[in-house]
Amino acid sequence: MKTLLIHIKKAIMIVVLLGSTLLHAQKAETPDQSYDLGAKINEMTLTVGGVLVVATNDGLAGIKPEQSAPVFTFNNFGKLKPEETEFIPGSPYIVVSQGAGSKFAGIAKTKRAVIDYMQGKVIFNSDDDSWNQIYTCDVVLPQNKLIVSGIQKIGSKAEKMTPKVAVYDLNTSKLDYSFFLDKPGRVGIAKDFSVTGTPLLLKDFLIIPTAQGLIAKSHSGEELWTNKIKRVSWLVADKTEKEIYGFETTTNGKNTRIHKIGTNGQELWEDDRKVKGIVSKFEILPQGLAVVSDVTGGSGAFAAKSESKITMFSAATGEDLWDKAPKTKGYVQHFYIMDDGILFGIYSGGINKISFDGKTLFKKPLKTGENIMMMAHTPQGLIYITGEDANIVNLETGEQVWDKPLKYKNSASVASTHDSANDRYLIAAGNVLYAIDANSGNVSELSKFKFEEKEAPNTMEMRGENVFLSSSQNMMSLDGSGSENYHGYYKSPGKSGFMKVVGGVVAVASLAATASTAYTAGMNNNGISMNNLRNYNEYGKEAKRASDMFASIAGASFDMMSQRFKASAATEDSQFILTKLDSGVGLVKVNKDSGKVEKEILLKDKKPEYKVDEYGGYLYYKANDKTIYTYNLN
Structure with missing residues (x-):
């Protein structure tokens, strides 16, 4: 009888819960999937x-929430330190490393493996191919190749001691070709053939930078040429692949030497060019070579003593084309190639534009606040937004379009959008929402509001006629006149627990950086330019850019990633917030338009460790030392 009563009570509770879903959020403490990994969990990384x-x-395990078992487990190398696992930006690849990985490794074995986490495949393992030592292991995109250098224990005794390079196709996991860097069994003075930088993969041949010089080999392994340019760290070619540039960091690590090489290995400049600092941006242009180098001082690039140098060299001779380089007086935070010159913004404040022949195009440098968060095209001109001011300026003259810049209290977070229905820019800084008429530049305070926990909005978007603002713990909707539709506040679970969340969100806004780093990783970008000024309010289209970028690279995993970003984001209509619920800490899904909680998941943990895939709409939760739970938030 007692058992029957218990079953009746449970049935009543289920009916009550089902009947109340329209009034209350659904609770989903029971996970959709549970994964017992059988070993202590040390780190969780949410991939793009x-x-x-x-x-x-x-070792490592990969979890796809749609699958009941891990998509892969990799325990071949045992426990891995964080620095032994490298996630290649904008790709489905993880490079796993063990050992020193250099010519100084001696007889100690070094290991490398490449995992395709989308398909759950180990597509390269140095043990399987008898590599005893790996010096370098580079993923090259968009060609989708892996270039490995080291000592391979295959062949004769002499061959087993001779440095070698191999190129693998990451799409098929097969070896394309391999060759020796030195002649096996060569008699004479020992030479250092250690690889010093990222090889440059071209259509017809491969250039390997070594401590002995540059070595060019055909895809069949035939040596085409060598030269004496030693210790190059990276190379780049123009679109024709007929002009190649090599970058060598000087022995003190503070300056860079630039070399120009022809397709036959001949040095095309009489002397190499030395620039102060480390080259951070390099553009091959019809007018010449635009170079930005950063001279750091104090505590890094943003320190007061840090300064960037901008130089324009002749591609033909390497000579400096400018009699007088523009004074930056700070770190170059923004750098864009325009039709008529170079536009740049300085972290410490200031925007200027210089022609390709070194003439200042703005009547005078534009003064701005510190930390230029945004520079973008608008129909009225260039909009810039910093931590303390905003304005639109004429891109031809540098003159202000708005009579005076919008100034506000210095804020670490400034949100903005364009209200196309009313042709106005909306900027939220601190606790004020400003409206600026796109044509007249007239400024009005549309609304004053207060976010709890001293937060400031970091997201703003137009949802129909309403303005949506949000931060970590606050959400707000305002109508077109600035009146509040709703304000939702969800108390943070405490600083110690909240700090676990940092870096755990894959948001659409981060995809611009993803696309950029994927092409510039290793500077092996074959002249592909990422230094183009984008249009304002196009940042919501980053998902399409990412989808197109992935689709342009051959391979099933890139196709899967492309499809992921073709779908609508789970955050398009909702926001996920970690908060204190009545029964403990949990995650809530809140509708952006109504402000109503659509779902809540009680985690029963004062300091939860979790990741949210805001694009796919999944919660990954570390339930205990060995177990991961996943929840579908859609």
């Missing part, structure tokens, strides 16, 4: 492909 990669005491 939506797969959670978990580092355990045994």
